[in-house]
Amino acid sequence: MSAQVxxxxxxEDRIVKEEESLAAELQWLLSHLQSALTSLKSGLLECLALLxxxxxxxxxxxxxxxxxxxxxxxxxxxxxxxxxxDIQLRLPTLPPPSRGQPSYPLxxxxxxxxxxxxxxxxxxxxxxxxIDVSRWTGDPQDGGFIASQLKLLSDTIAEARATLKGGxxxxxxxxxxxxxxxxxxxxxxxxxxAPHLSICDAALVLHIRTLAHxxxxxxxxxxxxxxxxxxxxxxxxxxxxxxxxxxELDQVFEWxxxxxxxxxKVRVESQDPSLMAVMAKLSALGHSVEGWRLKVNVVRGEEVx
Numbered sequence: 120m121s122a123q124v125x126x127x128x129x130x131e132d133r134i135v136k137e138e139e140s141l142a143a144e145l146q147w148l149l150s151h152l153q154s155a156l157t158s159l160k161s162g163l164l165e166c167l168a169l170l171x172x173x174x175x176x177x178x179x180x181x182x183x184x185x186x187x188x189x190x191x192x193x194x195x196x197x198x199x200x201x202x203x204x205d206i207q208l209r210l211p212t213l214p215p216p217s218r219g220q221p222s223y224p225l226x227x228x229x230x231x232x233x234x235x236x237x238x239x240x241x242x243x244x245x246x247x248x249x250i251d252v253s254r255w256t257g258d259p260q261d262g263g264f265i266a267s268q269l270k271l272l273s274d275t276i277a278e279a280r281a282t283l284k285g286g287x288x289x290x291x292x293x294x295x296x297x298x299x300x301x302x303x304x305x306x307x308x309x310x311x312x313a314p315h316l317s318i319c320d321a322a323l324v325l326h327i328r329t330l331a332h333x334x335x336x337x338x339x340x341x342x343x344x345x346x347x348x349x350x351x352x353x354x355x356x357x358x359x360x361x362x363x364x365x366x367e368l369d370q371v372f373e374w375x376x377x378x379x380x381x382x383x384k385v386r387v388e389s390q391d392p393s394l395m396a397v398m399a400k401l402s403a404l405g406h407s408v409e410g411w412r413l414k415v416n417v418v419r420g421e422e423v424x
């Protein structure tokens with residue numbers, strides 16, 4: 120069974136009719152896209168409200184190690200800043216606490232910015248600008264213009280999600296580059312104590328590292344659990360050192376202008392409900408934008424990546 124046009128038309132006329140039909144379909148699609156852009160903007164505004172509400176809403180998160188007393192405490196986040204923190208450390212590679220104190224205190228005395236969340240806010244504002252340009256500044260009926268705007272919007276949302284996901288290629292995730300000011304803590308940080316806060320999988324993650332300068336690698340057979348003075352109880356009693364195992368054991372880093380190695384590393388995390396909600400919303404928004412990109416590119420006859 121075959122389908123034919125009656126009365127018959129030439130190939131040239133058929134091609135013209137097909138192009139007219141595709142053009143009409145594209146205009147219909149672009150018209151409906153305008154309402155979708157309004158919904159996308161609402162979703163992005165909801166993400167902004169979760170991250171930085173109009174009235175500052177503190178979020179207090181517990182940061183305590185499981186099944187040990189190594190790290191116990193909490194921090195309070197407001198927007199992209201940590202405004203309060205009180206953490207107690209019990210690590211064998213830390214200097215002894217002051218007389219009468221059972222643990223080493225680490226208290227935040229000034230606000231600490233989280234670069235990942237600051238960059239996330241920038242990405243969300245850029246996405247909102249892209250939508251406004253698509254709706255009001257450019258030609259909303261120009262298929263090529265809208266296709267490029269959707270690509271830019273998709274990339275921006277993907278960058279926002281990657282920022283919440285974390286990783287070594289994300290600004291603020293490398294502890295030896297994102298160095299806190301020693302005067303932000305009370306008591307002042309020990310020169311070889313490196314606390315670092317970051318975002319990973321929409322959770323707030325605290326890494327506590329004790330460092331060695333000059334670098335001491337495990338292959339050198341040193342006692343990684345010795346005190347900062349090198350006169351730990353284990354050493355004085357002649358006991359064999361238990362090996363400290365972590366993923367940075369045999370690496371050398373540049374920290375505050377000097378080469379160091381990581382003697383001990385502890386990681387604790389706390390799920391942040393607001394960040395988890397933002398991650399879920401960004402995933403849904405990203406899928407929606409990709410769906411519209413697919414439709415527009417198919418009607419325009421463009422390749423779909």
